[in-house]
Amino acid sequence: SGRWPWRLPSPVGTQMAVELQALEAVLAERAQALGAVILRGAGVQSVQMGADEVQVEAGGQTFRGRWLVGCDGGRSTVRKQCGFSFAGTAPEFTGHSLSVELEDPTVLSPGRHTTAQGMCNFNPPGTIALADFDGGAGHRQPLDRESAQALLRRISGREATITALHLATTWTDGARQATAYRRGRVLLAGDAAHVHSPLGGQGLNLGLGDAMNLGWKLAAVVRGEAADALLDTYQAERHPIGARVLEWSRAQVALMRPSAGSRALAAIVADLAETRDGATYLAERVWGVGQQLDLGHTHPLVGRSTPDFLMVDGRRMGELLRAGQAVLLVFDAAASLCEEVDVERAGILSIAQPAVDSLGLSALLVRPDGIVAWASDGADAAGLAQAVQEWMGSAGREAIA
Incomplete structure (x- = not known):
């Protein structure tokens, strides 16, 4: 607590896992209650950026507006057509997320384990994540039951038998970030602005942080309450945070590589995590409690997330x-x-x-x-x-x- 003097007790724990589907439903309901119109299945076909407006072709319709925020994912059409640079590092592995039924689940050891071929994370009875260091070659390649079983046996080193395959998806550790989050009247947020492996589960929070930072600033500009220069602070504040998450993701990959050097490095990091300072550092990075924006003020609380103050009338x-x-x-x-x-x-x-x-x-x-x-x-x-x-x-x- 001495390292985090600006934290207060909260009704929400330090970890609050939620399924994406449930979170999206809550956010969609809130957006629609505020008057937002959500068009599903209407992918962006083209974007034309002018001096005073942006024109978008999506789902067979034409939309015009003063500003456009590209939140259309890692393969963002908005980012590509508006000329944003997307710099970073190529993938080292293909990640496989499997939902299966196993003939004998006890063949696999629960938890995350590095192996001679990669990484196997088993959550009984049938949720498995695998990392295959193939340079990303297996990304988006379909798996049937037999090929999933062969992959599982090769990576885990165990003779596990899959009797049913319910779900198989892939991902990679490719880490890229837009060098700028704004070009004229177009801005980027979420995966359109940065992509990285889902290791650590920080990607969704990173996108939500982008939306929270940009949303009120864009609203103030649209309402005429602030000059559009305010939007430049979005990049200044959020780009470094995205870069730190990408660094964190790359560091995790370095510990996972199936090499003697990575095994030695992982052992040293594990020893450091057992110390008070090491555990505190890791907690700060995972929870974001050490995050602070430079807003040009000297008080140590400025630039941090507000403590969860409880008013005497019961409001938080x-x-x-x-x-x-x-x-x-x-x-x-x-x-x-x-x-x-x-x-x-x-x-x-x-x-x-x-x-x-x-x-x-x-x-x-x-x-x-x-x-x-x-x-x-x-x-x-x-x-x-x-x-x-x-x-x-x-x-x-x-x-x-």
């Missing part, structure tokens, strides 16, 4: 941020900051009441994406009011970035 930060507005929390009511700041003009939701635990802060300003833009420990209440007024400034909400 998640509920306060649900409206998509910035939030000004004033824990020390004596400062009367909400009276000194025109929060309505700035589109800020202001809350002036104590928290169950304010972490020693008197006030803080949280961006719509949950990132702390400014914080004060109460040492200078006058300076606090001045900082918020400067944030409102002539640029309006643009200054929140």
Whole structure:
């Protein structure tokens, strides 16, 4: 806890696994409730970017708009047709995800195991992930029961027998990232902006982080509340985070290679993980608790995800941020900051009441994406009011970035 002083207890655990299908249903319901129109099965055929608008041909229809966000996956048509560079490293292995029935599941050892041929991860009774270091040659190659069994036996080194094959999908460890996330009126997010292996399960969270960062900024620009230069902060803030995840993915692959050097390196990393500092470092990377944006302020909380403050009236930060507005929390009511700041003009939701635990802060300003833009420990209440007024400034909400 000494390394993470800005964390508070939360009703959500450190790990919250959810199936993609369930998450997509919740997000789609929310988007449609807000008026979004979702057209499924309407792939993008062409994109034409002009000085004032973008034209898209998709699903046999033509759409025009001031801005386009390409979220169309790792083989993004938007990225390719708009001339984005997609740099990175080629795959070293093909990953196979199998759902099977085994004649004798005890033949395989549960858990993840490196072998002379690659990696085998077995989750009984029949969920298997395999890594075959073939340079990605097996990607998108269909498997029947017999070929899946041969692959499983070769990689695992065990004489496992598959009696039924229910699902077989492939993926690779190819790691690429767009060198720029914006070109004119077109922006990229999610897998269209970066691809990597699913090792560690960080890809979905990375895409959601892109959407949260870009969404409120694009909304402010579209509503005329900020200059479009605000959109450049999307690349400045999210591109380094994507690059770190790609580095993490490549490091995992380095530990998996079927070589004596990788086995020795993996043993050393395992020893480090057994130490307090090593375990803390790995937890910070996996959970993202060490992530901090450089927003040009000296307070150590600025640029981090907001702590999950619990107000004395029972509301939590998640509920306060649900409206998509910035939030000004004033824990020390004596400062009367909400009276000194025109929060309505700035589109800020202001809350002036104590928290169950304010972490020693008197006030803080949280961006719509949950990132702390400014914080004060109460040492200078006058300076606090001045900082918020400067944030409102002539640029309006643009200054929140």
